[in-house]
Amino acid sequence: MTQAYQDTQQAGATIDVRYVANLARLNLTDAEVATFQAQLSQIVAYVNEIRALDVEGVEPTAHAAPVRNVFRDDVVVPGLEREQAIANAPEHSADLFKVPTIVE
Amino acid sequence: MSELHTLGVHEVLERLNRRECSSEDIVRDVLAAIGRIDGTIDGYLSVAAEDALAQARAADEARRQGAGGRLLGVPIAVKDVLNVRGQPCGCASRILQGYVSPYDATAVARLRAEGAVFLGRTNMDEFAMGSSTENSAFKVTRNPWNRNCVPGGSSGGSAAVVAADEAIAALGSDTGGSVRQPASFCGCVGLKPSYGRISRYGLTAFASSLDQIGPMTKSVRDAALLLQVMAGHDPHDSSCLPDPVPDYAAALVPDLKGMRLGLPREYFVGGSDPEVERAIRAAVEVCRGLGAEIVDVALPHTPYVIATYYVIATAEASANLARFDGVRYGTRAAGAEDPIDLYKRTREQGFGPEVKRRIILGTYVLSSGYHDAYYLRAQKVRTLIRRDFEQAFQSCDAIVAPVAPTPAYPIGEKGGDPLQMYLGDIFTVPVNLAGICGMSVPCGFTTRQMPVGLQILGPALGEGSILRVGHAYEQAGGWSHRRPPL
Numbered sequence: 160m161t162q163a164y165q166d167t168q169q170a171g172a173t174i175d176v177r178y179v180a181n182l183a184r185l186n187l188t189d190a191e192v193a194t195f196q197a198q199l200s201q202i203v204a205y206v207n208e209i210r211a212l213d214v215e216g217v218e219p220t221a222h223a224a225p226v227r228n229v230f231r232d233d234v235v236v237p238g239l240e241r242e243q244a245i246a247n248a249p250e251h252s253a254d255l256f257k258v259p260t261i262v263e
Numbered sequence: 264m265s266e267l268h269t270l271g272v273h274e275v276l277e278r279l280n281r282r283e284c285s286s287e288d289i290v291r292d293v294l295a296a297i298g299r300i301d302g303t304i305d306g307y308l309s310v311a312a313e314d315a316l317a318q319a320r321a322a323d324e325a326r327r328q329g330a331g332g333r334l335l336g337v338p339i340a341v342k343d344v345l346n347v348r349g350q351p352c353g354c355a356s357r358i359l360q361g362y363v364s365p366y367d368a369t370a371v372a373r374l375r376a377e378g379a380v381f382l383g384r385t386n387m388d389e390f391a392m393g394s395s396t397e398n399s400a401f402k403v404t405r406n407p408w409n410r411n412c413v414p415g416g417s418s419g420g421s422a423a424v425v426a427a428d429e430a431i432a433a434l435g436s437d438t439g440g441s442v443r444q445p446a447s448f449c450g451c452v453g454l455k456p457s458y459g460r461i462s463r464y465g466l467t468a469f470a471s472s473l474d475q476i477g478p479m480t481k482s483v484r485d486a487a488l489l490l491q492v493m494a495g496h497d498p499h500d501s502s503c504l505p506d507p508v509p510d511y512a513a514a515l516v517p518d519l520k521g522m523r524l525g526l527p528r529e530y531f532v533g534g535s536d537p538e539v540e541r542a543i544r545a546a547v548e549v550c551r552g553l554g555a556e557i558v559d560v561a562l563p564h565t566p567y568v569i570a571t572y573y574v575i576a577t578a579e580a581s582a583n584l585a586r587f588d589g590v591r592y593g594t595r596a597a598g599a600e601d602p603i604d605l606y607k608r609t610r611e612q613g614f615g616p617e618v619k620r621r622i623i624l625g626t627y628v629l630s631s632g633y634h635d636a637y638y639l640r641a642q643k644v645r646t647l648i649r650r651d652f653e654q655a656f657q658s659c660d661a662i663v664a665p666v667a668p669t670p671a672y673p674i675g676e677k678g679g680d681p682l683q684m685y686l687g688d689i690f691t692v693p694v695n696l697a698g699i700c701g702m703s704v705p706c707g708f709t710t711r712q713m714p715v716g717l718q719i720l721g722p723a724l725g726e727g728s729i730l731r732v733g734h735a736y737e738q739a740g741g742w743s744h745r746r747p748p749l
Contacts, residue, residue, distance in 0.1 A: 174623075174624075174627050179623050179626050179627045179630065180619075180623055180626075182626050182630060183581060183585075183610075183622050183623060183626040184585070184588070184603065184606040184607050184610060185607060185610045185611060185614070185619060185622060185623070186607040186608060186610070186611035187611065187619070191616070191619070194616075195619070195620055195623060198620065198681055198682070199620065199623060199624055199627075201682055202573065202624060202681065202682050202685075203624070203627070205569075205570060205682055206570045206573060206574055206628075206637065207570075208566070208567065208570050209567055209570045209571055209574070209637075209640055209641055209644050210636060210640060212567060212640075212644060212647075214640060214643035214644060214647070217643040217644075217646050217647060218643070218646055219639055219642030219643050219645070219646060220642055220643075220645040220646045220649055220696075221472060221642060222458065222471070222472035222502060222698070223458045223459075223472065223649060223696070223697060223698020223699075223723070224458050224459035224502050224504060224698055224723075226459065226501070226502060226504065226505075229501035229502075231498050239365055239366065243365040243366075244365070246363070246365060247361075247362050247365070247591070247592035247593070248590070248591055248592065249589060249590075249592075249593065249594060249595035250595065256590050256591055258590055258602050258605065259599050259600060259601050259602055259604070259605055260601065261601070261602055
């Protein structure tokens with residue numbers, strides 16, 4: 160465990176934090192970019208260990224429970240009332256969520 | 264000052280059933296304990312005193328009228344990640360400040376239907392991301408055994424308030440050890456059921472293929488009862504298993520005759536604190552004395568579990584946390600010019616550093632050109648890890664292991680080094696990856712009087728087996744009754 164940890168500190172790994180943060184719709188300050196760049200490079204280098212393992216012919220596990228295609232009867236049941244659903248919105252107009260202008 | 268707050272679920276129920284006290288008495292006593300103690304522990308984010316007293320009075324009235332309810336009048340604390348109608352659910356994050364739950368999580372609704380009283384919200388790592396509760400946006404919870412140490416995480420608030428007798432029992436959630444590890448660090452019982460055993464409806468999602476709700480209690484018997492009430496199929500969660508729920512209380516027998524307990528050789532290779540290893544080996548001997556046969560088992564993919572977990576968990580988290588965008592709930596950043604700008608500013612201001620780190624890592628491993636190398640590959644390694652356990656359970660009924668390589672460490676010790684923090688999850692994350700069940704039961708103390716937990720693992724839907732081992736051990740030589748000097 161300790162050896163693997165030390166190895167990651169030396170390995171070079173590539174992650175462009177600013178680019179990925181934009182994909183994730185996340186603004187970062189320059190200081191955050193610098194910190195995360197160093198920390199995430201180290202974490203990505205550590206995670207690279209799984210790339211050395213032979214997984215030829217192994218099926219991926221998406222989740223561990225053996226349930227597939229779970230259906231319910233197609234009947235209307237009560238859900239949240241519109242007022243309740245909108246009550247936590249930071250801004251709303253009548254019974255709609257309000258957002259900045261999307262289309263002029 | 265009475266001692267009602269020091270009781271567990273079953274003891275409270277006995278007093279209530281014998282009419283020796285009311286639920287209101289219990290809730291008042293717990294509230295008084297919170298008032299005395301929580302200023303130095305900071306386990307609660309908020310306490311719903313009036314709401315809890317009203318629920319308690321309703322439970323007392325129901326009891327007078329002859330109503331049943333397996334938890335009628337028992338106050339329970341809830342991790343800030345689970346929806347309780349009318350109470351805040353902020354995931355210890357700024358981005359959800361002001362949010363009030365419009366509905367009950369299914370687990371909460373089932374406890375409520377049996378008469379449980381909801382006391383308040385316990386502190387946690389923001390969005391359950393962390394192993395020390397230091398990632399809360401609001402406060403640092405302290406370990407009741409040593410207030411300079413972390414309580415573990417992410418359900419550190421729930422573990423601390425149970426250990427400090429500021430609650431009768433609590434709920435946590437466990438994505439990679441977040442119920443078991445704080446239970447180990449604080450000296451209480453923490454159960455992570457098999458994936459799909461308890462509905463995740465109303466549990467704010469971190470990593471949907473790994474998350475489970477779990478009870479945190481003062482005894483194994485209490486954990487069995489809370490599991491009994493919460494488990495079972497729920498049409499609101501399609502991953503919730505339809506299998507019937509067995510009678511867990513029936514599994515609580517005082518010996519381990521005929522049981523085979525596996526010791527994974529990869530978990531005893533010198534990577535743990537020697538005091539932790541000594542406590543685990545002593546507990547194994549107690550189990551042997553109770554009639555268990557101890558067998559050697561192998562979990563050969565152990566070196567890959569942390570990497571696999573942090574790829575899968577962050578990938579799922581990056582998708583799940585996309586919903587926090589300042590539109591439907593929570594806070595919204597000012598001054599945005601268009602919706603994309605609104606999302607970016609809101610998320611910048613609303614999320615703390617660990618959440619941002621994991622969103623970026625998760626987005627990276629899912630991004631074009633990296634998906635197959637990281638996410639798909641991790642899912643394949645997950646299959647190998649799952650097979651390790653399937654193989655191991657061919658030759659044993661339950662596995663016994665440490666919960667964490669160390670006892671609770673000083674606040675601030677690992678804060679600056681996320682990877683070092685992740686490595687402490689080595690014995691807990693494979694359980695979530697494999698979808699099996701696990702429980703932490705107190706098994707001793709270090710020379711510095713910090714608790715150590717014994718981890719007991721069972722196959723999927725093998726909760727009866729691990730409850731049996733935990734209960735027999737607890738009765739024979741366990742440490743669940745020990746309380747911190749407060």
